[in-house]
Amino acid sequence: MKKKVDVIILAGFLGSGKTTLLKQLLVYEKERNHKTAVLMNELGKVSIDSDVIPGDVPLKELLNGCICCSLSDQLEKQLWALCKENELDTLIIEATGAAHPIDVLDACLSPYLLDELSVSGIISVMDAPRWLDRDIMSVQAKMLMLEQIKHADYIVWNKTDSLSPEQKEQLERDAKRLNKGTPYILTDYASVELSRLFSLAGKQCSEHQPISTEKLKVKTWVYTFNGPVNKKVFENWLCEAPSSIYRIKGYIKYEDQIYLFQYSYGLPSYEKELMKMPLRLVFIGEDLDEERLEEGLKEVEKNSRYR
């Protein structure tokens, strides 16, 4: 079977040090003879950070919007193109500082890309002084930083050079409180010992193994239907589905019609699909009880037959 490309998502507030870390990751991957590509997303019309990417690294840019909202369709196309045009080992996505990590993860888990990509983890690069000073920021900015910490598989507290020992202790307490058990590090200029970062993010993984998706804080799970189901039966199941499911997306068939199905924060939506797509749904959430989900969906298929 074809090896999937490992995807690393770099999240973190505007100017927190994502590109600084990205440059080091690229050097590290090159030393390991890993062919690595970068997908860079910037809010502005002109890319600033892409100049720092070496010429031999395949690069796609998504400008003037955020991949977690207005550009999520384009992200899918660009990821597909990067995988088809290159024999990749690793793909690093640098999200904008305004991106919600779960939404970026969601955009990577397109049903089209399931066989191509395997998301290794979300690394959140946090601007430590800004976090400590967050009370002067808007509620939205505070919430965003909180999400970036909460959903990280590895937290890099950056720009810590000017902080007092008490402030550094506070950062450690915050990491433990907000994302218990997740590895973190306090750095300057994102100078992380990268072998540690890879192994810690994967917890039990050795230095040279990719981080397994099973170690992701936010879990993903895929269910494949054998055929069409009954809309009412499926939606009844959905009403009872656990709230820890953040997203569902994929293809579902009602009678003779295939739909692209999207479910986000409790709301389902459908779009008619003209192609014959595999009837797979990708689930994204925390603490997903896979066994229960599978049982429930099998029941949906069974009950649909009697309608």
Ligand SMILES: Nc1nc2c(ncn2[C@@H]2O[C@H](COP(=O)(O)OP(=O)(O)OP(=O)(O)O)[C@@H](O)[C@H]2O)c(=O)[nH]1
């Ligand atoms: N003082 C200080 N400056 C830093 C540190 N890390 C990064 N910087 C600087 O902070 C600025 C922003 O760093 P970037 O790596 O571009 O940050 P980014 O998260 O990619 O920024 P955006 O793409 O705009 O969101 C640059 O000028 C860096 O040189 C640090 O630890 N301390």
